[in-house]
Amino acid sequence: MKSTVRRVVAPLTALVLAAALSSCGGGDDTGSEKKSVTLWMYPVIADQAASDAYWKKVETDFEAANATIDLKVELQPWDKRDEKLATAFAGKKGPDTVLLIPDQIPQYVKNGSLEPVGDVLEADKDKFLPNAIPGLTVEGKVYGAPIYHTVTTTLYNKTVLTKAGISKPPATWDEIKAAAPKLKAAGFQTLDYSASPEATLNLNFYPLLWQAGGKVFAEDGKSVTFNQAPGLDALTFLKTLWDEGAIPKSALTNGNAIDNQPIGKGQVAMAFTATPANAALAAKSWGEANTEVGAPLTGAKQVGYGIPGGLSVNAASENLDETKKFLSFMTQPPQLQALSKATGYFTPRTDAKVEVTDPLTLKFGPALQYTFPGEPNPAARQIMSLLTIEIQAVLTGKKAPQQALDDAAKQADELLKR
Amino acid sequence: MTQVGVDRDSPARRPRPVPLRGRHGPRRRAWVGLVFVAPMLALFLAFRFLPAVGAVWLSLTDYRLSGRWKFVAFDNYARLLQDSLFHQSLVVTLTYTLIFVPLTVLLSLGTALLLQQVVWQRGFFRGVFFLPYVTSIVLAAVIWKWIYDAQDGLLNAVLGLVSIGPIDFLGSDHSVLASIAVTSAWKGFGYSMLILLAGLQAVPRSYLEAAMIDGASAWQRFRYIVLPQLRPVLFFVLVIETISAFQVFDAMYVMTGGGPVRASYSLVYFLYDSGFKFFDFGYASAIGIMLFFIVLIISLIQRRLVGRDD
Structure with a gap:
């Protein structure tokens, strides 16, 4: 018995000691005070x-x-x-x-x-x-x-707009609403959007909220205000476009990207929070001459995320x-x-x-002056995940915009009180 | 010539056990065995058992990102039982399990039965069916997301040929769980198929040949000989697939993000969000422990129903 154990333990011990000695040696080699x-x-x-x-x-x-x-x-x-x-x-x-x-x-x-x-x-x-x-x-x-x-702003596919008979890229909410039926008649969608629960609202709902003149948080950061009138305007704007088929249905699961997404495939006329990298990718797909970068969207205010x-x-x-x-x-x-x-x-x-x-x-460059960096709050990311679900509920017809915003606000306020 | 009616493993042909030498034979063998399994045992204790014990301890605290914590006893569990999100994610997980487990077991069993009949290039076909199992679930989920795409997915293109659709497979709460279950079943059935195939090959041919001589049909041979013989293997497959269903997360994370409106928000997704989005590590651990007990209870029920004689 003893000899068997020795036969097994001896090489193991040697290995452990060798490893320990080699690590000690390494220490000597790098013995500087870096x-x-x-x-x-x-x-x-x-x-x-x-x-x-x-x-x-x-x-x-x-x-x-x-x-x-x-x-x-x-x-x-x-x-x-x-x-x-x-x-x-x-x-x-x-x-x-x-x-x-x-x-x-x-x-x-x-x-x-x-x-x-x-x-x-x-x-x-x-x-x-x-x-x-x-x-x-x-x-x-x-x-x-x-x-x-960073700076984000609008990005347009000029080929799509031209096919729909739109010569001036829509730069305001009203112009987007006016362009949507024309684009639909030509077989296109109007606005790229991601309503995926894993997508950040900084590139999706929040810029619309800020453009409507709203804020996510109250001044003291202890409650939320996205369920007030500007929030309702922003969500109603989104819901109207969704119901008209102006936003791709895959928005419920897709993230904000160009590659392999409806916008990259030339099925959507515009994005409203594109980065320079997005524009470069789009130019490769659509051709540089057909790619246009505009100013941040204007609702009640002109605001972009940056x-x-x-x-x-x-x-x-x-x-x-x-x-x-x-x-x-x-x-x-x-x-x-x-x-x-x-x-x-x-x-x-x-x-x-x-x-x-x-x-x-x-x-x-010119869009830089309109950039807004978001509202810092320790619960900002958590509140996003609560609000995203309620936005999905609106888009899929399960809740009315005000009800969804109020439900999200109730959960968010409880979270902020903890 | 095959000797009909004699089992190859009959006692008459089994090799005699070699007697152990020395007075302390069994004890000595136990020590040697222990030395050989010690590294694995140490790894298991360090990376499986201790974290599990740690999770139990964490679930009794309010441990948060700051590292500050206090002992809260069973508060996390009491909060969990009243949390509507827990109820919702439990319903989603159970529904998913009810779709995924039968689908995977039937697919595995069907493929194993077919493979058993294949003589030419059986190894090749076995490899082909096993291939999805060694594919990354993230990769598989991305590809299936394209297949299901409501706007220009492959499945809708095929359905369009017969004037059906388009169907928003991942955007509808009626179809999202079934769609994800199909993806997971495609990805995972190869493993269960191999286990069932091994089980099928262990069914004594003599029984089947005797039944054939007695005039039993293919269905009768399957129903009264193959299926009872397969029961221990089927029980194992059922248990591992049920555990796998209760642990579903990656496919849902990649394909739907838990949506639409939490229609594919599983228990593990809830655990993940609690821990890594809300940094509520104590609560997340309580969800993990609760998940363990749910799986344990379901496995015991399965054992009672399917594996009672084993």
Whole structure:
């Protein structure tokens, strides 16, 4: 018995010891005092090769300027990013710094997961776009260092409009309502929209709500106001278009995308929250001459959705100073200009302009003045998921718009009270 | 020449067990066995058992994103029983299970019976039918979403040829669960098919040959010989497919996002939303534990009905 056990245990012990010794050896090799900073970055640069090249250069340049810091850029998918972050933050783990957008930040601030970064931006704070720093600010403290600014606006398929006999692209709600019957008669739909429960309302219902003059939250953030008159106007506008067949039925399940969606296939006349990347994809499908970028839609007001993307710092980071050094590095004009060229997004700094040569991207510039970054609230994302279901109930005829908005508001207010 | 009426595994042909040497034979073999299974056992304890115990503990707390928590005893369970979303997702999951399990078992059994008859290239056909099982469910769901598309999906194009439709398979609460069940059944039936095929091959040929000599029809041979012999395997297939049905999430997430209006919002989807959208980890754990007990009770009922002699 003993010999059998020995025969099995001896090699196992040797393996464990060998592994332990080899790991000790590794420690000696990297025995410098380098501190590491990990960044979780997402595919803001759509092209994989360009993304790899940009972040590799950032690593090289930053480490060259900061010999004692080891920067690790980990590229993550957009999908389920909050789930991964929430799990990491809950365990006091995760990256030292991560890319966040305005409506993600408050929930992590509320839970004490983020470190304020206002000191990083203090010297240059007047050089940022008006919405850039406020968009990443919660209760007076800045929690994100802006590295780009997005803008969304209208995108038109001129071939579809021409076939329906429409010479001027519809730019207001009234013009859209007037164009819908003509487009339907020509065999097309009018407006791209996603009512999928997994789609963000920032690109769908909320811009309509803001255009109607409404807000998601009351000023104090302790209750919602989307069920007031502007919200009803926005949802009624949407429902009217849905009932007229002006929105694709697949909107209930499809996300906001161009590829393999009715809009990409040339079945829909326009989108109202398109990004430069969407416009580039559409131009490939429709032809550049048939692709038109317009101004943000006008309801009672002219509003588009556009946000700063910012680097936030994990409060549990063991290397806060080094992480803030990296944020300071990333918010300097050379890095922002290179990122802008790679992403097609705008730089958040007014002194870091990039000469845009692409004619389609160029047309997004004027829309920047109409951008609204959304309303920060710790429950913003959760309330979205409550409201989306009620919007589906309206579109599928299960509830009247006011009833659905009131039901969503009741659930949202209960959530805000917790 | 085949010897009719004699089972190949009859006691007369079974090899005699080799006697163990030494006074402590069985104990020694147990120790050696334990050493060999120890790595797997350690992994199982670390990554399966301990997280399960952790989930039970979490379900008794109000653990949230901040990491702060307090012991709330059975509050999460009391809240769960009164939550209309829990009731709704339970109804959705049960309805889905009632569609998915019979569909998958019939599809698996039918394919296994057909495959058993195939002599030429049986391995090839077995591989072809098993292929969807090793395909990613996300990929399968995306492809089936295109097939079901209300506007220009393949299925509506085919139905259009006979002047039916278009039908909004995923946009209607009447058809959404059946549509997702078909996708999941297509994806998963290969595994059960292999198990049933192995079960069919274990049915003694002598019984079937004797029945044939007695003039039993194909249906009678299936009903009175094959089916009773298959019962242990069928019970296993029923249990794993029921568990799989209760755990449905990915297909619903990709194909409908739980819609329309939560018509495809399963228990696991509810768990996912509670944990990762509302960051209510204690509540999400309580849903997980409740799901465990529901599956356990259903498995016990199935055992009583189908696998009672096994």
